[in-house]
Every structure is written in C-alpha cells, then in structure tokens.
Amino acid sequence: MPKVSKRGLSMPSSPIRKLFPFADKARKEGKKIYQLNIGQPDIATPKEAFDAVKNTDLEVLAYSPSEGYEWYRDKIAGYYKGLGLEISSREIIVTAGASEALNFVMNSCFDPEDEIIVPEPFYANYNGFSKAGNIRVKPITASIESGFALPPMEDFEKEISSSTKGILICNPSNPTGYLYSKEELEVLKNIVLKHDLFLLVDEVYREFVYDGKSHTSVLSLEGLENHAIVFDSVSKRYSACGARIGMIISKNNEVMQAALKFAQARLSPPTMGQIMGAAMTTVSPSYIHEAIEEYDKRRKICIERLSAMEGVICPHPGGAFYLFVKLPVDSTENFCKWMLESFDHEGETVLMAPGAGFYASEGLGEQEARIAYVLNEKDLHRAMDCLEAGLKAYNNR
Amino acid sequence: MPKVSKRGLSMPSSPIRKLFPFADKARKEGKKIYQLNIGQPDIATPKEAFDAVKNTDLEVLAYSPSEGYEWYRDKIAGYYKGLGLEISSREIIVTAGASEALNFVMNSCFDPEDEIIVPEPFYANYNGFSKAGNIRVKPITASIESGFALPPMEDFEKEISSSTKGILICNPSNPTGYLYSKEELEVLKNIVLKHDLFLLVDEVYREFVYDGKSHTSVLSLEGLENHAIVFDSVSKRYSACGARIGMIISKNNEVMQAALKFAQARLSPPTMGQIMGAAMTTVSPSYIHEAIEEYDKRRKICIERLSAMEGVICPHPGGAFYLFVKLPVDSTENFCKWMLESFDHEGETVLMAPGAGFYASEGLGEQEARIAYVLNEKDLHRAMDCLEAGLKAYNNR
Numbered sequence: 048m049p050k051v052s053k054r055g056l057s058m059p060s061s062p063i064r065k066l067f068p069f070a071d072k073a074r075k076e077g078k079k080i081y082q083l084n085i086g087q088p089d090i091a092t093p094k095e096a097f098d099a100v101k102n103t104d105l106e107v108l109a110y111s112p113s114e115g116y117e118w119y120r121d122k123i124a125g126y127y128k129g130l131g132l133e134i135s136s137r138e139i140i141v142t143a144g145a146s147e148a149l150n151f152v153m154n155s156c157f158d159p160e161d162e163i164i165v166p167e168p169f170y171a172n173y174n175g176f177s178k179a180g181n182i183r184v185k186p187i188t189a190s191i192e193s194g195f196a197l198p199p200m201e202d203f204e205k206e207i208s209s210s211t212k213g214i215l216i217c218n219p220s221n222p223t224g225y226l227y228s229k230e231e232l233e234v235l236k237n238i239v240l241k242h243d244l245f246l247l248v249d250e251v252y253r254e255f256v257y258d259g260k261s262h263t264s265v266l267s268l269e270g271l272e273n274h275a276i277v278f279d280s281v282s283k284r285y286s287a288c289g290a291r292i293g294m295i296i297s298k299n300n301e302v303m304q305a306a307l308k309f310a311q312a313r314l315s316p317p318t319m320g321q322i323m324g325a326a327m328t329t330v331s332p333s334y335i336h337e338a339i340e341e342y343d344k345r346r347k348i349c350i351e352r353l354s355a356m357e358g359v360i361c362p363h364p365g366g367a368f369y370l371f372v373k374l375p376v377d378s379t380e381n382f383c384k385w386m387l388e389s390f391d392h393e394g395e396t397v398l399m400a401p402g403a404g405f406y407a408s409e410g411l412g413e414q415e416a417r418i419a420y421v422l423n424e425k426d427l428h429r430a431m432d433c434l435e436a437g438l439k440a441y442n443n444r
Numbered sequence: 445m446p447k448v449s450k451r452g453l454s455m456p457s458s459p460i461r462k463l464f465p466f467a468d469k470a471r472k473e474g475k476k477i478y479q480l481n482i483g484q485p486d487i488a489t490p491k492e493a494f495d496a497v498k499n500t501d502l503e504v505l506a507y508s509p510s511e512g513y514e515w516y517r518d519k520i521a522g523y524y525k526g527l528g529l530e531i532s533s534r535e536i537i538v539t540a541g542a543s544e545a546l547n548f549v550m551n552s553c554f555d556p557e558d559e560i561i562v563p564e565p566f567y568a569n570y571n572g573f574s575k576a577g578n579i580r581v582k583p584i585t586a587s588i589e590s591g592f593a594l595p596p597m598e599d600f601e602k603e604i605s606s607s608t609k610g611i612l613i614c615n616p617s618n619p620t621g622y623l624y625s626k627e628e629l630e631v632l633k634n635i636v637l638k639h640d641l642f643l644l645v646d647e648v649y650r651e652f653v654y655d656g657k658s659h660t661s662v663l664s665l666e667g668l669e670n671h672a673i674v675f676d677s678v679s680k681r682y683s684a685c686g687a688r689i690g691m692i693i694s695k696n697n698e699v700m701q702a703a704l705k706f707a708q709a710r711l712s713p714p715t716m717g718q719i720m721g722a723a724m725t726t727v728s729p730s731y732i733h734e735a736i737e738e739y740d741k742r743r744k745i746c747i748e749r750l751s752a753m754e755g756v757i758c759p760h761p762g763g764a765f766y767l768f769v770k771l772p773v774d775s776t777e778n779f780c781k782w783m784l785e786s787f788d789h790e791g792e793t794v795l796m797a798p799g800a801g802f803y804a805s806e807g808l809g810e811q812e813a814r815i816a817y818v819l820n821e822k823d824l825h826r827a828m829d830c831l832e833a834g835l836k837a838y839n840n841r
Contacts, residue, residue, distance in 0.1 A: 048670040048696070049609065049642050055552035055702030064708065085507075092505045100716065101498045108489045108686040108720070110482075143540045143688065146710040154576060155452035159556065175709030179551060212446065245446045273445040289505040289715030291540065291688070299445070305452030311461065312572030313543040318686030319497065319716040323505070 054181070059174050062404020065380070069387040070398050079395040080387070081430035083418045086221060086368065088286040090338050096287060099326035100319055111318050113310040115141025115294070119321045122328040123294060132266050138298055140306055141316045141324075145251050145280035145293035150176050152276050152295055155305035156245050157182040162210045163247075166198060168371060168405035168412055170221045170249070185211070186407035191373050191415065194362035195223035197231040203238050213245035214238065219252045219262070219366025222405045222417040224346075226256055226365035229263040239274045245302075246271060251280040251293075252367040254335050257343045260365045272298040281320075283368075284335065285327045290320040342368050345420040345427055352431035353418075356438060370418045371402065375438065379403070379416040382441055390440060392433040399434075451578070456571050459801020462777070466784040467795050476792040477784070478827035480815045483618060483765065485683040487735050493684060496723035497716055508715050510707040512538025512691070516718045519725040520691060529663050535695055537703055538713045538721075542648050542677035542690035547573050549673050549692055552702035553642050554579045558609045560644075563595060565768060565802030565809055567618045567646070582608070583804035588770055588812065591759035592620035594628040600635050610642035611635065616649045616659065616763025619802045619814040621743075623653055623762035626660040636671045642699075643668060648677040648690075649764040651732050654740045657762045669695040678717075680765075681732065682724045687717040739765050742817040742824055749828035750815075753835060767815045768799065772835065776800070776813040779838055787837060789830040796831075 063084050070080055114120070120136035127134040142148040149172075157163060159181035165173060167186040177184045185206045189195040203214070214235060219226040239246045248265040256262050265275045280293040295306055310316075349370055353361040358375025376382040380401040390396055402415025420427060460481050467477055511517070517533035524531040539545040546569075554560060556578035562570060564583040574581045582603045586592040600611070611632060616623040636643045645662040653659050662672045677690035692703055707713075746767055750758040755772025773779040777798040787793055799812025817824060 049553070049640050051552055051698045051702045052555040052558070052609075054555055055699075055705070058702065058705035058709070060705060061708050087506055089504065091503045096505070097500070097502065103494070105494065106488045107486065108493070108684045109484055110685040143544075143714070144711060147540075150710070155448055156446070158449045158451055159578065161449070172709050172711075175705070179706065179709065181556065212449075243446050287505045288507040289712065291712070291714040301445075301448045302452075305448045305455065308452070308455035308457060308572070309576065311458055312455070312569050312576065313547070314541060314569075315686065315688070317540070317688040317714040317717055319720075320714055323716075 054179065058178055059171070062171050063400045066383055066387065066398060069384055073387040073396065077394065078391050081395065081397045081422060081426055081433065083420070083422070083430060084398045084400045086283065086419050087288060087421060088283060088368070089421050089423065090286045090341065092286045093327055093330040093334055095326040095330050096285065096323040099322050103322060108318055111315040111321060113315055114307055115139070115316055116321050119325045122325050126328050127296070130264065132264060134266065134296055138296060138303065140295045140303065140310055141321060142293045142295060142310070143291040143316050144282065145249065145278040146172065148278045148293045148295045149173070149249070150179070151306040151309040152247060152278070152302070153177065153180045153182055154309055155302055156276070157212050160210060161212045162208065164203060164206050164211060164214045165407070166216060167407055168195070168222050168402060168415070170217055171404050173215060174407065183210070184407050188408060188411065189223070191360055191362060191371070194364060195220065195225040195371065197227060197234060200234050200238060207242050211242065211244060213247055215247040215249070217249040219256060219364070221252065221367055222369050222400070223362070223371040224364030224367045224369045226260055226262065232263055232265060232268060236268050236271055240270065244274065245276060246274050247276050247278070249278045251278065251283050254284055255339060255342055255368055256366045257339070257346060258365055262366070266296065274299070276302060281324050281327055285330070287323065287327065290323050291317050292320040292324045342420065344424060345422070346370070348424060348427050349418060349420050349431065352428070352435070356435050368420050370420065371415060372418060373415050376414060376441060378413050383416065385441060386437050390437050392436040395429060395433050396437065397430045397433045451576065455575055456568070459568050460797045463780055463784065463795060466781055470784040470793065474791065475788050478792065478794045478819060478823055478830065480817070480819070480827060481795045481797045483680065483816050484685060484818060485680060485765070486818050486820065487683045487738065489683045490724055490727040490731055492723040492727050493682065493720040496719050500719060505715055508712040508718060510712055511704055512536070512713055513718050516722045519722050523725050524693070527661065529661060531663065531693055535693060535700065537692045537700065537707055538718060539690045539692060539707070540688040540713050541679065542646065542675040543569065545675045545690045545692045546570070546646070547576070548703040548706040549644060549675070549699070550574065550577045550579055551706055552699055553673070554609050557607060559605065559607045561600060561603050561608060561611045562804070563613060564804055565592070565619050565799065565812070567614055568801050570612060571804065580607070581804050585805060585808065586620070588757060588759060588768070591761060592617065592622040592768065594624060594631060597631050597635060604639050608639065608641060610644055612644040612646070614646040616653060616761070618649065618764055619766050619797070620759070620768040621761030621764045621766045623657055623659065629660055629662060629665060633665050633668055637667065641671065642673060643671050644673050644675070646675045648675060648680050651681055652736060652739055652765055653763045654743060655762055659763065663693065671696070673699060678721050678724055682727070684720065684724070687720050688714050689717040689721045739817065741821060742819070743767070745821060745824050746815060746817050746828065749825070749832070753832050765817050767817065768812060769815060770812050773811060773838060775810050780813065782838060783834050787834050789833040792826060792830050793834065794827045794830045
C-alpha cells in the first residue's frame with residue numbers, strides 16, 4: 048500500500064476539532080452544549096444576499112474570471128473607497144474565502160524554508176498553510192498581561208534572519224480580539240521597511256471594533272504600498288462564512304501577478320458567492336452597526352461575567368468577537384474535555400477552544416482558552432453559568 | 445521592495461491564456477470570435493439547481509463541515525451506487541471544484557521532489573499544482589498516430605524510479621478526448637500494484653462517451669482500493685463550472701485523512717454549490733442523455749469537417765468534448781495568434797488552444813491544437829469555415 052506524504056502526515060489538526068468527538072458523545076447523552084468554540088456568527092446573513100441568488104436569471108453557471116468578476120471587484124473597490132482607501136479593481140483578487148487568499152499569498156511570497164514572524168497566540172490555520180507550503184513560522188509571544196498588545200520591536204528584531212521574508216498579523220485579532228493601534232502598525236511599518244519584509248494583515252474583522260475605538264487598515268499607511276498585503280472576506284462582516292468569498296488586496300503588482308497564477312490554476316472563485324458578495328455591498332450601513340451593537344452587548348456580558356469568576360483573567364480587547372482568557376485550571380484541554388464528559392449544569396455545558404493550539408511555542412497557553420461570543424444574550428448568560436459552575440466543580444473534584 | 449517567491453515566479457501560465465490579449469484586441473476591432481479554446485459548456489445548467497437556491501430558507505449562510513455536508517455526500521454516494529459503485533459517504537470529500545481536489549491529493553500523496561508519471565498531452569493545470577507542491581511531473585508521450593492511446597507498459601517502467609509515487613490520467617481525457625479501455629486500465633493496475641504507486645484518475649468527463657462505448661471507472665477495478673484516487677466534479681456533467689463543487693473519492697483511509705486536514709485548513713467548500721449539487725443528483729437522466737447527444741452531434745461535425753481539410757490529422761476520440769488535432773502549420777501558437785491578429789472570414793475568426801502547452805516535453809505539440817466543441821451546430825460550422833479558410837490563407841500568405 049503506497050504511503051501518504053510526510054507533509055500530509057504532519058499537517059496540524061485544528062485545536063477546535065480535537066474536542067468534537069467528546070462533544071458528539073455529550074450531545075448523544077442529551078446534554079445541551081453552548082458552542083463558544085468556533086467563529087461561526089449566529090447573526091442573519093443580509094436578505095439582499097439571498098435575494099440576489101433568488102433573482103438571478105443565469106442559464107449557465109459558468110466559470111468566472113480567475114481574479115473574480117470585474118463587476119464584483121468594482122463593487123469591492125467601492126467598499127474600500129467608503130473606508131477612505133483608494134483600491135483599484137486590479138489590486139483585488141477574489142478567492143474562495145480568506146483561507147484561499149492566505150494560501151495563494153503564502154506561496155507567492157515565501158519559498159520553502161523561508162520564515163514568517165507571527166505574534167502568538169494566532170489563528171491556528173496560519174500553521175496549516177505554512178506547513179503545507181513548508182514555510183517556517185517564527186512565533187513572538189504576546190502576553191495576556193498586556194492584553195496581547197504587539198510585542199516590542201526588539202522581540203521582532205531578535206527573530207529576523209536572512210531567511211525572514213515577512214510578518215503576519217490579524218487585526219483585530221482572532222483569537223485574542225486585540226485591536227492593533229495606529230502606533231503599533233507604525234512600529235511594524237518601520238520593521239518591514241528596515242528589513243525589506245512583506246507585511247501580511249488579516250483584516251476580516253475590521254468592522255468589529257468597540258469602546259469608540261477605530262480600526263487602522265495597513266492599506267492606509269504611506270510607504271507600505273509594496274509591502275502590505277491584506278486578506279479580507281465577507282464571512283464575518285456579513286455572517287456569510289458559507290459563501291466562500293474572500294479576497295487579496297495589494298498594491299504590489301508582482302505579488303498580485305504571482306497570486307493570479309495560483310488563482311488561474313484553480314480556475315475561478317464561486318459564482319454564486321460573488322453574486323451574493325456584490326449584493327452585500329448594497330446593504331444598509333445599519334446592518335453592520337446593529338451587528339456591532341449586538342456583539343458589543345455580548346462582549347460586555349462575557350467580560351463582566353468572566354471577570355467576576357474567581358481566578359479568571361479576562362483582558363478587555365477592542366475588536367473581533369473573541370476573548371482569550373486564562374482559567375484557574377491545570378489544563379484547559381483537560382478542563383474542556385471534562386466539561387463535556389463529566390459535567391453538566393442543569394443538563395447543559397459549554398464548549399471552548401483550548402488555548403495551547405493557538406501557540407506555536409511548546410508549552411504555552413495551557414491554561415488559556417478562546418471564547419467566541421457568537422450566541423445571543425440569554426444563551427451567553429446560560430453558558431457563563433455553566434462555566435462558572437464548571438470551574439468550581441472541576442477544582443473541587 | 446521584497447521579492448516574490450521563486451515558486452510564485454515559476455508557476456506556469458495556462459496555455460489558453462497566452463492568447464487572451466490578442467483575442468481582446470480582435471474583439472475591439474469588431475471581429476466575432478468562435479471560442480473553441482476553453483472547456484466551458486454552453487448547455488444550460490439544470491433548472492433544479494437554480495430552483496434549489498431560489499427555494500432555500502436559510503437565514504445564516506454558515507460554514508459547512510470541511511468534508512462537505514453529510515446530506516450532500518449521501519446523495520453523491522447514491523449517484524455512485526447508480527453507476528454500480530459502492531462508495532460510502534466517508535469515502536468522499538467535497539472540494540471547491542476538482543482543482544482543489546487535485547491540490548489536496550497532490551499534497552497528501554507526494555512530498556517535494558517526488559515524481560508523478562503523466563501521459564502527455566495532459567490538462568495543463570496538472571503542471572500548476574505539481575509546481576506549487578514541488579512535485580516532479582515525468583511525462584510519457586502518447587502519439588497522435590495512435591489516437592493518444594495509453595503508451596505501452598515499458599514506457600512507464602522506463603520512467604519509474606525510487607522517487608516515483610504515482611501515475612495520473614484523465615479518463616476520458618482532457619485535452620485529447622481519448623477514452624481509456626478497461627484493458628488499458630488493467631495495464632495501469634498491474635503497474636501500480638507492481639511498483640506500489642498511487643493511481644490518480646480525473647473522471648470529471650465520465651458521462652461523455654460516444655460510439656456506443658462505455659466508461660470504466662478505476663473505482664470498479666478490484667484490488668486497487670488502496671491505490672485508486674478519483675477526482676470528480678459537477679462542472680462538466682451539469683454545466684455548472686461556477687458552482688465550484690468537486691470531490692475526492694477514495695477507499696484509502698490514510699489518504700482521505702490527510703486530505704481532510706488540508707480541507708480543514710481551508711474550512712469548508714461553498715454552501716450554495718452543495719445545495720445546487722444535491723439538487724443535481726435529482727435531475728432526470730434525460731438531461732445527461734440529451735447533453736451527450738448534443739455533444740456527439742458536434743463531435744461528428746468537427747471530425748467530418750476537420751478530416752476534410754487538407755493536411756489536418758484528426759483522431760476520432762471516444763469521450764469528453766475535446767479534439768486534439770494536428771494542423772498543417774509551422775506552429776499552432778503562431779497560427780492561432782495570426783488568426784486573431786491578421787485574419788478574418790466574413791468578419792469572424794476562431795480561437796483554439798495551442799498544443800505545446802499540454803506537453804511537458806520541450807518541443808512537442810508545436811503543430812497540434814485542442815478544440816473544445818462547446819458551441820452549437822450552426823456556430824461550429826461557421827467556426828470550421830473560418831478554420832478552413834484560415835489554414836489556406838496562412839499557408840499562402
């Protein structure tokens with residue numbers, strides 16, 4: 048029997064998935080599980096998006112251009128204009144989700160053995176795409192005590208070698224919710240200009256910012272035109288994860304030309320998703336405002352409830368819809384498993400994402416966990432009740 | 445300015461695309477172009493597929509499972525049962541088109557520097573995915589004189605080294621239309637069993653067979669359960685290239701587990717495409733029968749017209765919707781360009797795919813071209829008129 052490849056064997060499993068079998072078992076036993084483990088929004092996708100596919104008069108569902116339909120890229124450019132950013136349709140490639148965007152850019156910018164610096168904890172799939180492309184992730188640890196702020200410039204410079212080709216951040220961050228300030232982006236700008244690196248920024252959560260703060264896109268920084276590459280997506284903004292519509296935005300023409308060749312090899316992004324995506328650009332701004340208000344309410348509930356739990360450390364992040372917390376347990380992986388296997392609070396329990404899987408450095412994040420506040424207020428309160436009772440019971444067992 | 449990667453620079457451009465700028469210019473000059481260059485069917489997508497998305501009552505367009513919805517994989521299993529093949533839903537991973545399926549399988553089965561043997565001419569994007577994964581394509585040349593039949597076993601064995609991990613064919617073939625016989629598949633079976641190789645078979649055109657012939661799926665060959673990996677897609681079968689729904693089918697559990705990890709890294713295949721794909725499995729068999737009849741009429745027109753042109757060699761392939769022909773010109777690339785730039789027949793011309801791009805061996809296919817018969821009968825006749833007139837004028841210029 049022929050053997051699968053070493054790279055196939057070494058592809059990491061998502062930290063979220065390890066617990067799925069335990070959750071399945073708990074469900075079979077009749078437990079209700081509040082899922083705080085995945086970034087799947089519960090907010091309704093805009094009706095305009097569904098109407099657009101319902102009203103289509105297409106007869107042949109044909110390939111789109113590999114870079115995406117021009118009428119859609121024009122609308123994306125219009126969306127960026129609304130953010131005060133001048134992006135032409137030539138500076139946009141539509142992809143099957145931000146995941147594919149990341150994959151194309153990783154392959155376009157990095158050769159095997161090249162290094163990319165990523166502040167940890169970071170979105171676990173960054174590991175997957177790096178591994179698949181044989182790119183080395185060099186983590187720089189951000190601390191929960193600083194609320195996961197950008198580590199100091201020295202920490203970056205310590206890791207930069209002749210193999211370093213870029214830095215990758217997520218702003219606001221999945222998994223920490225941390226919103227990078229303009230000043231922090233300026234620090235990164237100085238580093239990438241000094242060392243001639245790419246600066247890859249995942250901005251799929253850019254609308255979700257709170258406490259009157261505002262998001263600075265790396266695309267707004269002067270002098271970074273040839274360095275900045277942005278990943279974007281309709282998934283979170285419009286609760287449309289299943290559309291599989293993401294995009295690469297960059298003014299670096301060489302990168303866009305290379306990425307286009309990867310895009311051409313896979314032929315085209317989904318046509319229905321592009322029809323829906325174009326309709327989403329016509330959605331009233333109130334849709335996003337209401338979503339932000341809703342998430343902000345949930346964020347406040349979680350922060351208030353978590354901060355009141357003994358021994359829990361909960362930073363107050365400014366964006367996205369995640370909290371990355373420290374729990375008073377030996378291991379959040381063990382605790383999360385136990386919550387599914389051996390605990391219930393009035394027949395209910397919670398599922399969270401254990402923190403270690405978001406770190407590349409061995410041994411870090413063992414006591415941390417990511418909480419996605421993608422449930423309504425009532426359910427969130429119930430979930431917090433479960434967590435609170437669970438923490439007490441776990442440590443008294 | 446940071447430099448793009450070597451792998452980004454070395455990604456091949458599709459042979460179809462080189463001529464796009466010339467076609468754009470010709471169109472601007474008012475020429476009508478009959479496009480015989482791409483495998484984009486003109487036949488209407490089943491109404492059931494559009495109705496399915498029109499009738500959806502989804503409120504949140506959510507991620508699907510990474511391997512695809514179980515209700516869709518069950519329907520795919522049912523489709524295979526209809527072909528007499530026992531495939532369980534666990535032996536299916538739904539992908540964003542057969543392209544993504546190919547990409548996952550390439551990475552799951554082959555490490556960098558591993559070799560894969562592919563009879564040439566072959567679908568040009570096989571090159572792209574191999575290049576992206578740093579996998580070496582070893583071509584074995586099939587000849588136009590034999591109608592592009594499978595080269596003899598000795599040719600394969602000459603190329604097999606300790607780095608060889610698999611063989612890849614497309615059956616029936618894009619770009620040649622050649623339909624591999626059961627006997628030829630048995631030859632391949634013997635080779636892969638003897639040398640412990642994977643046998644990757646792209647069967648996306650399996651329904652499109654003519655002259656009373658029938659298609660043998662590699663999945664029906666006993667003893668190949670751990671070797672055979674099939675790529676499938678709704679794109680050609682149901683004229684739904686824009687749905688971006690393909691699939692990996694294999695009984696090799698290790699391969700499926702590795703491929704699933706690549707699938708998990710990109711989260712999920714398109715939800716709307718899966719809804720449409722499920723509806724396609726309910727389409728009356730008459731849909732496919734009528735499509736086959738239509739393509740067969742076109743095939744006969746092309747073969748008859750091409751065979752009547754002086755100096756043209758046109759094999760009579762048994763499947764797909766392509767012909768791979770030899771033209772009496774110095775170079776089909778030059779000829780195709782000239783047809784766009786310097787020729788018209790009553791204001792019209794044709795666009796074909798030059799043959800060299802379908803070969804990995806340098807210098808082969810210079811006088812060959814791929815013709816996709818994806819136009820209606822009337823247009824096909826007009827296109828053949830143009831080609832006939834063009835060949836005369838080119839050689840008398």
